[in-house]
Amino acid sequence: xxxxxxxxxxxxxxxxxxxxxxxxxxxxxxxxxxxxxxxxxxxxxxxxxxxxxxxxxxxxxxxxxxxxxxxxxxxxxxxxxxxxxxxxxxxxxxxxxxxxxxxxxxxxxxxxxxxxxxxxxxxxxxxxxxxxxxxxxxxxxxxxxxxxxxxxxxxxxxxxxxxxxxxxxxxxxxxxxxxxxxxxxxxxxxxxxxxxxxxxxxxxxxxxxx
Amino acid sequence: xxxxxxxxxxxxxxxxxxxxxxxxxxxxxxxxxxxxxxxxxxxxxxxxxxxxxxxxxxxxxxxxxxxxxxxxxxxxxxxxxxxxxxxxxxxxxxxxxxxxxxxxxxxxxxxxxxxxxxxxxxxxxxxxxxxxxxxxxxxxxxxxxxxxxxxxxxxxxxxxxxxxxxxxxxxxxxxxxxxxxxxxxxxxxxxxxxxxxxxxxxxxxxxxxxxxxxxxxxxxxxxxxxxxxxxxxxxxxxxxxxxxxxxxxxxxxxxxxxxxxxxxxxxxxxxxxxxxxxxxxxxxxxxxxxxxxxxxxxxxxxxxxxxxxxxxxxxxxxxxxxxxxxxxxxxxxxxxx
Numbered sequence: 001x002x003x004x005x006x007x008x009x010x011x012x013x014x015x016x017x018x019x020x021x022x023x024x025x026x027x028x029x030x031x032x033x034x035x036x037x038x039x040x041x042x043x044x045x046x047x048x049x050x051x052x053x054x055x056x057x058x059x060x061x062x063x064x065x066x067x068x069x070x071x072x073x074x075x076x077x078x079x080x081x082x083x084x085x086x087x088x089x090x091x092x093x094x095x096x097x098x099x100x101x102x103x104x105x106x107x108x109x110x111x112x113x114x115x116x117x118x119x120x121x122x123x124x125x126x127x128x129x130x131x132x133x134x135x136x137x138x139x140x141x142x143x144x145x146x147x148x149x150x151x152x153x154x155x156x157x158x159x160x161x162x163x164x165x166x167x168x169x170x171x172x173x174x175x176x177x178x179x180x181x182x183x184x185x186x187x188x189x190x191x192x193x194x195x196x197x198x199x200x201x202x203x204x205x206x207x208x209x210x
Numbered sequence: 211x212x213x214x215x216x217x218x219x220x221x222x223x224x225x226x227x228x229x230x231x232x233x234x235x236x237x238x239x240x241x242x243x244x245x246x247x248x249x250x251x252x253x254x255x256x257x258x259x260x261x262x263x264x265x266x267x268x269x270x271x272x273x274x275x276x277x278x279x280x281x282x283x284x285x286x287x288x289x290x291x292x293x294x295x296x297x298x299x300x301x302x303x304x305x306x307x308x309x310x311x312x313x314x315x316x317x318x319x320x321x322x323x324x325x326x327x328x329x330x331x332x333x334x335x336x337x338x339x340x341x342x343x344x345x346x347x348x349x350x351x352x353x354x355x356x357x358x359x360x361x362x363x364x365x366x367x368x369x370x371x372x373x374x375x376x377x378x379x380x381x382x383x384x385x386x387x388x389x390x391x392x393x394x395x396x397x398x399x400x401x402x403x404x405x406x407x408x409x410x411x412x413x414x415x416x417x418x419x420x421x422x423x424x425x426x427x428x429x430x431x432x433x434x435x436x437x438x439x440x441x442x443x444x445x446x447x448x449x450x451x452x453x454x455x456x457x458x459x460x461x462x463x464x465x466x467x468x469x470x471x472x473x474x475x476x477x478x479x480x481x482x483x484x485x486x487x488x489x490x491x492x493x494x495x496x497x498x499x500x501x502x503x504x505x506x507x508x509x510x511x512x513x514x515x516x517x518x519x520x521x522x523x524x525x526x527x528x529x530x531x532x533x534x535x536x537x538x539x540x541x542x543x544x545x546x547x
Contacts, residue, residue: 022474029417030413033515067370067372070370070372070373071372094409097407097408097409098407098409098410098413099407099410100264100376100403100405100406100407100410101267102264102265102267102272102375103267103270103271103272104267104270105270105271123272125264125375125376125405127406127410128262128405128406128475128477128478128481129410129414129474129475129478130474131474131475131477132475133475133476133477138369142368142372142373142375142376143375
């Protein structure tokens with residue numbers, strides 16, 4: 001029986017931290033010069049968050065992960081935050097060409113009238129370019145997660161993570177959950193407003209050029 | 211002895227109506243001459259399979275039909291689970307490829323699982339045996355040889371089956387420039403692609419080349435590298451690697467070293483990818499501005515804005531300014547017209 005915390009802690013310090021630094025530089029280089037990227041960040045999943053995720057249960061109440069060190073694929077998480085919804089698509093197209101992904105999905109609520117988390121997620125193979133020959137092969141993760149979101153989607157997910165997934169002051173009430181959905185709808189509306197304005201400005205600029 | 215099981219199947223090309231025909235296969239005993247031959251293939255598979263590949267996901271989900279068959283086979287190794295892989299190979303084998311012998315070899319390397327999948331093409335041969343009366347010669351119709359140009363293999367290895375998303379393959383037809391790139395082994399049967407995307411690999415080559423050009427002082431060496439960069443456009447869409455690129459243009463040892471020393475690590479030099487000229491140009495291209503005064507300003511297209519200051523003047527003219535140390539200055543013959 002391995003000590004999961006100690007094993008992950010060693011992986012975190014020996015490989016994940018330097019790997020995240022290398023991957024961030026690599027991603028910054030790919031997207032250099034592209035307009036309206038608010039920020040790019042890459043970081044390893046913290047030891048506490050990894051341990052917490054490794055204990056997740058299925059609906060049936062059994063352990064979701066039988067081998068968390070291999071099955072948890074977001075031990076390295078990369079984020080690209082952009083200004084407008086149109087930019088999410090543009091950046092996603094470049095990401096599709098630049099990384100060998102094994103999963104590519106738009107994460108959004110199932111029903112069209114629901115509001116919660118929105119974002120574009122990729123699970124990609126770690127590019128060999130960011131590896132160091134001296135790292136022990138056995139503890140290098142195989143994948144990283146890349147999230148591409150607007151600033152409003154990002155703001156909502158960061159704020160709701162603390163109050164929703166990691167309740168600071170106890171469980172959320174129905175009213176609290178409704179307020180979170182309302183905030184998500186507001187963020188969605190803000191994205192739509194800016195996307196519409198951006199589209200209109202682009203049309204006007206094209207007409208002026210013509 | 212790391213090999214734990216070997217299954218082999220004779221796979222004919224697909225033909226209408228034979229979808230339900232059972233593919234013949236046997237469980238190969240783990241001793242004897244056949245085993246010795248296959249064991250050597252298993253042991254050499256790491257060196258022989260030199261193309262890094264990855265399974266292609268199905269519609270963005272983490273699922274791939276070929277991968278599913280491979281995992282099922284590893285979890286329950288039997289003639290029947292292996293036959294499902296053979297069936298898949300039949301579906302992707304055309305008449306042009308003729309029949310082949312599929313061999314599945316599974317073993318453990320320490321805590322790692324290792325699966326080697328090989329396909330031996332059919333060939334003909336002559337068997338000559340000396341006996342008391344002289345020589346006995348026979349024509350052999352079905353001989354399976356690894357040395358043949360269309361031998362193919364793939365190897366997957368990791369301690370966790372979760373990680374069986376990437377592996378390595380060999381396809382001797384891909385290496386042969388005289389033949390069209392065969393799609394059926396890597397793209398069809400394995401439903402995989404190069405692990406390195408075109409954009410990834412091309413950027414890796416272009417950045418290393420650009421840095422190499424910038425780092426060498428010797429003018430001849432610089433010119434050799436610039437010439438290779440210029441000729442790279444002719445390789446559009448071709449499978450190559452950083453090492454393959456150096457071989458293709460027969461680069462000198464110093465030029466090759468200059469490129470290799472600008473790679474992030476040694477392992478990436480051999481990784482294959484399809485060269486994407488648009489990406490290459492983006493990284494290596496120079497942006498040039500010519501003024502009516504006769505002055506040319508040239509800089510790397512990607513860095514142009516940061517390197518060249520541009521100022522609009524009231525009379526419609528523009529002022530450009532650049533800063534740096536002079537490292538080379540030459541006179542060129544030019545036309546005054």
